[in-house]
Amino acid sequence: MRFGEILTPSALVDLDKVERNTRWMSQRAHALGVRLRPHVKTHKCIEAAQLQVAGHFGGITVSTLAEAHYFAEGGFTDITWAFPLPLGRVVEALELTNQIERFAVVVDHMETLEVLEKEADKRCETVCVYLKLDCGYGRAGVQADDPTAMDLARRLSESPRINFRGILAHAGHSYDCRTPAEILRVAQEERDNAVLFAERLRHDGIAVEEVSVGSTPTMRLVEDLEGVTEIRPGNYVFFDLFQANIGACQIGEIAFSVLSTVVGRYPQRDAIVLDAGALALSKDPGVHPQNPLFGLLTHPETGQAWTEGLLGGLSQEHGKVSWKGAETMPQIGDRLRILPNHSCLSAACHPVYYVLRGMEVVDTWRPCRGW
Amino acid sequence: MRFGEILTPSALVDLDKVERNTRWMSQRAHALGVRLRPHVKTHKCIEAAQLQVAGHFGGITVSTLAEAHYFAEGGFTDITWAFPLPLGRVVEALELTNQIERFAVVVDHMETLEVLEKEADKRCETVCVYLKLDCGYGRAGVQADDPTAMDLARRLSESPRINFRGILAHAGHSYDCRTPAEILRVAQEERDNAVLFAERLRHDGIAVEEVSVGSTPTMRLVEDLEGVTEIRPGNYVFFDLFQANIGACQIGEIAFSVLSTVVGRYPQRDAIVLDAGALALSKDPGVHPQNPLFGLLTHPETGQAWTEGLLGGLSQEHGKVSWKGAETMPQIGDRLRILPNHSCLSAACHPVYYVLRGMEVVDTWRPCRGW
Numbered sequence: 001m002r003f004g005e006i007l008t009p010s011a012l013v014d015l016d017k018v019e020r021n022t023r024w025m026s027q028r029a030h031a032l033g034v035r036l037r038p039h040v041k042t043h044k045c046i047e048a049a050q051l052q053v054a055g056h057f058g059g060i061t062v063s064t065l066a067e068a069h070y071f072a073e074g075g076f077t078d079i080t081w082a083f084p085l086p087l088g089r090v091v092e093a094l095e096l097t098n099q100i101e102r103f104a105v106v107v108d109h110m111e112t113l114e115v116l117e118k119e120a121d122k123r124c125e126t127v128c129v130y131l132k133l134d135c136g137y138g139r140a141g142v143q144a145d146d147p148t149a150m151d152l153a154r155r156l157s158e159s160p161r162i163n164f165r166g167i168l169a170h171a172g173h174s175y176d177c178r179t180p181a182e183i184l185r186v187a188q189e190e191r192d193n194a195v196l197f198a199e200r201l202r203h204d205g206i207a208v209e210e211v212s213v214g215s216t217p218t219m220r221l222v223e224d225l226e227g228v229t230e231i232r233p234g235n236y237v238f239f240d241l242f243q244a245n246i247g248a249c250q251i252g253e254i255a256f257s258v259l260s261t262v263v264g265r266y267p268q269r270d271a272i273v274l275d276a277g278a279l280a281l282s283k284d285p286g287v288h289p290q291n292p293l294f295g296l297l298t299h300p301e302t303g304q305a306w307t308e309g310l311l312g313g314l315s316q317e318h319g320k321v322s323w324k325g326a327e328t329m330p331q332i333g334d335r336l337r338i339l340p341n342h343s344c345l346s347a348a349c350h351p352v353y354y355v356l357r358g359m360e361v362v363d364t365w366r367p368c369r370g371w
Numbered sequence: 372m373r374f375g376e377i378l379t380p381s382a383l384v385d386l387d388k389v390e391r392n393t394r395w396m397s398q399r400a401h402a403l404g405v406r407l408r409p410h411v412k413t414h415k416c417i418e419a420a421q422l423q424v425a426g427h428f429g430g431i432t433v434s435t436l437a438e439a440h441y442f443a444e445g446g447f448t449d450i451t452w453a454f455p456l457p458l459g460r461v462v463e464a465l466e467l468t469n470q471i472e473r474f475a476v477v478v479d480h481m482e483t484l485e486v487l488e489k490e491a492d493k494r495c496e497t498v499c500v501y502l503k504l505d506c507g508y509g510r511a512g513v514q515a516d517d518p519t520a521m522d523l524a525r526r527l528s529e530s531p532r533i534n535f536r537g538i539l540a541h542a543g544h545s546y547d548c549r550t551p552a553e554i555l556r557v558a559q560e561e562r563d564n565a566v567l568f569a570e571r572l573r574h575d576g577i578a579v580e581e582v583s584v585g586s587t588p589t590m591r592l593v594e595d596l597e598g599v600t601e602i603r604p605g606n607y608v609f610f611d612l613f614q615a616n617i618g619a620c621q622i623g624e625i626a627f628s629v630l631s632t633v634v635g636r637y638p639q640r641d642a643i644v645l646d647a648g649a650l651a652l653s654k655d656p657g658v659h660p661q662n663p664l665f666g667l668l669t670h671p672e673t674g675q676a677w678t679e680g681l682l683g684g685l686s687q688e689h690g691k692v693s694w695k696g697a698e699t700m701p702q703i704g705d706r707l708r709i710l711p712n713h714s715c716l717s718a719a720c721h722p723v724y725y726v727l728r729g730m731e732v733v734d735t736w737r738p739c740r741g742w
Binding site for chain 1: 378434457480482486511517632634635644651654661686689691722
C-alpha cells in the first residue's frame with residue numbers, strides 16, 4: 001500500500017521516531033541504573049512493545065486485563081497490571097498468574113487484599129502484588145503517613161499466598177505541570193516519596209524488593225533515581241502535543257498522527273472542515289480546556305506545522321478548523337496530518353495503525369481493545 | 372448471562388427506554404407529517420436501527436461509509452450518508468450505489484461535484500445527491516444567499532449522472548442552546564432556512580423533492596414542519612446527559628449507561644476511583660467545559676442519582692470522583708451506572724452493548740466501528 005492509498009481518517013505511526021523514542025528511554029533507564037518495565041497502554045500493540053523492551057529484561061506494564069491477555073499471547077511473560085485490582089476481576093487475574101512466568105497486580109485496600117488472599121488460597125496460587133502508593137497525584141494509592149498503609153504492607157509481606165514485590169507509584173500530576181522545572185520537581189517528589197516509604201517499611205522489617213515509579217514527563221527529566229529499582233513510562237513511544245506543551249518532548253519527536261482529508265472549504269468565514277472528528281482524535285482538550293485546540297495541523301509529507309489553521313472544534317466525525325488567510329487555505333481533497341493532544345486516547349480510536357518510514361507504508365499494527 | 376456477571380466497564384442499553392424513545396420519535400414524525408429517516412450514528416447497530424424505522428419507510432442516515440456498508444449488509448436498502456463527501460471515498464460511494472436500492476451522498480462544493488460526475492460517468496452510474504445547506508450552524512454547507520449555492524443546485528439538477536434529491540440541513544447549533552425556548556428558536560430557523568432555500572430553487576425552475584432537516588433537540592421541540600419532507604434525528608434513541616441539560620430530554624429517558632466498579636475508596640480525601648475512564652466514557656466535558664462533569668452517577672438497579680458523587684476527572688482507565696459524605700460513599704467492589712454526557716461518543720468506546728429489560732440481560736448488540 002502506498003501513502004496516497006491510505007483512506008482517511010487513519011492513524012499513522014512514524015517508525016523512525018518510535019525507534020528513536022524507545023532507544024532514548026532505553027538508554028535513559030540504563031544510565032539511571034534502573035530496570036525498564038515500559039507501559040504499553042499508549043499503543044497496545046506487540047510490535048511497539050517489542051521495541052520498548054529491547055535491551056532490557058522484557059517486563060511490561062499494562063492498564064487493562066485485556067492487554068494482559070493480549071501481550072501474554074504475544075509472548076510477553078512478565079506483566080504488571082498497574083491498575084487498582086477490581087474485585088470482579090480477581091479470579092481472571094489469578095488465572096493469568098498461572099499462564100505466564102510472572103503476572104503482578106496492584107492493591108491499595110485491605111478489602112481487595114482479603115478477597116485476593118481468599119481466592120488465591122482456594123486455587124492454591126501465589127500472586128505477585130505491588131502496594132500502590134500515592135506520591136502526590138491524589139488519584140489512587142495509600143498515603144505514606146496513614147497507619148493503615150503500614151498494616152497493609154505488613155499483611156502483604158506475611159500473607160502465604162502473596163509474593164509482595166514492593167511499592168508502585170505514578171506521578172500523574174506531572175501532567176498538571178507547565179514547565180520542565182515543574183516536572184523535575186514532581187519527578188523528585190515521586191522518587192523521594194516512594195523511596196522513603198520503602199525505607200520505612202524495610203526499617204519495620206518488611207522486605208521491599210521493588211520500588212517502581214514513572215510517568216513519561218518525570219522519566220524524561222529526572223536525573224537521579226537512587227533507591228528506585230524500575231520505571232514504567234509509556235507515552236514516550238508516541239509522545240503527543242500535550243507532552244510537547246508541558247516541556248516533556250519536542251514537536252518533532254511526536255510519532256503518532258491522524259491523517260485527514262479536507263471535506264469542506266469556506267474562505268468567506270475563514271474555515272475548513274476535516275473528516276477527522278471526535279471519533280478519530282478523541283475529545284481531549286489539551287493544556288487549555290477553557291480554550292481547546294484538538295491538535296496541531298501539519299503538512300502530510302514535510303511535517304511542517306500550519307499555524308494558520310486552528311482545530312478548535314470536534315463533532316462526531318467533523319474537525320472544525322478556523323484558518324486565517326485564504327492564500328494558504330488547503331483545497332478540497334488535500335490531506336493534513338494532525339498531531340493529537342493525547343496520543344493514548346487518539347490511538348484508541350483506531351483499529352489499525354499505518355506504520356511509515358518517511359512516506360513508505362512498511363507495516364500495519366493492530367492494537368488490542370476493550371477490557 | 373446475569374446482570375451481576377457483566378464485567379466492568381461495560382455499555383448498558385435499557386431496551387424499554389429505547390423502545391419508548393423510538394416510539395416517541397416515530398409518532399412525532401407521523402404527527403408532523405414528515406418522513407423519518409433516523410440517524411444511526413449514535414448506536415451503530417442493526418437492532419436499534421430496526422426499532423427506529425418501525426412503521427416508517429425504512430430509510431436511514433449514516434455518518435460513515437463503514438456504517439453504510441454495515442447497514443447495507445444488515446438489510447437496509449435506502450441509506451443517506453450525511454457527511455460532506457470526501458474526494459478519496461467517491462469511488463467506494465459509487466460502488467455502494469450499485470449495491471442497494473438507494474444510496475445518497477451530500478455535496479456542498481463544485482470541486483466535489485465535478486469529481487463525482489466524472490467518476491459516475493466513467494462507471495455509467497447515477498447517484499443520489501443532496502445539497503448541504505448551512506442553516507446557521509456554521510460547520511458545513513452552502514450559504515443560502517451565496518450565488519454559488521444556486522449555481523451548485525442548478526448543476527446538480529441538470530447533471531445527467533446525478534439524481535438531485537434536494538436540500539439537507541442539520542441544526543447542530545441546537546447543542547449550544549441551554550433552554551427549550553432557545554432550542555425551539557433554532558428549530559424554527561433550521562426549518563425556515565431550508566424551506567425558503569428550497570422555494571427559491573423551485574422558483575428558479577429547479578425541482579427539489581426533499582427538504583431534509585433535523586437534530587434530536589430540534590425535532591424534540593419543533594411544533595410545525597411545513598415544507599419539510601423528512602427528518603433525521605439520531606441521538607434520541609439513547610439520549611444523554613447533555614440532552615437532558617439543555618432541555619431536550621428527561622434524565623429518566625436516558626437509555627445508555629456505562630457500568631463501572633469502585634476500585635478505590637479514600638474517605639480521608641472525599642474521593643472514590645472507578646474503573647471507567649476516558650476510554651470507557653470518552654472525554655466529552657458536557658455543558659460546562661470549564662468545570663467538567665463527565666457523567667451522572669446512579670444506582671445500578673434503582674437508577675437513583677447519587678448527587679453526592681461528582682465525576683470530575685477522567686484519566687485513561689480511571690474515573691475520579693469526589694464524594695461528599697462518608698456515610699453514603701460506596702464500598703470497594705460496589706457498582707455504579709454512569710449516565711454519560713455524550714452517548715454517541717461513549718457508545719463508540721465499546722465493542723458490545725449489554726441490552727437489559729430491567730435487570731435482565733436479554734441481548735447483546737455489536738456495533739459497527741471505523742470508517
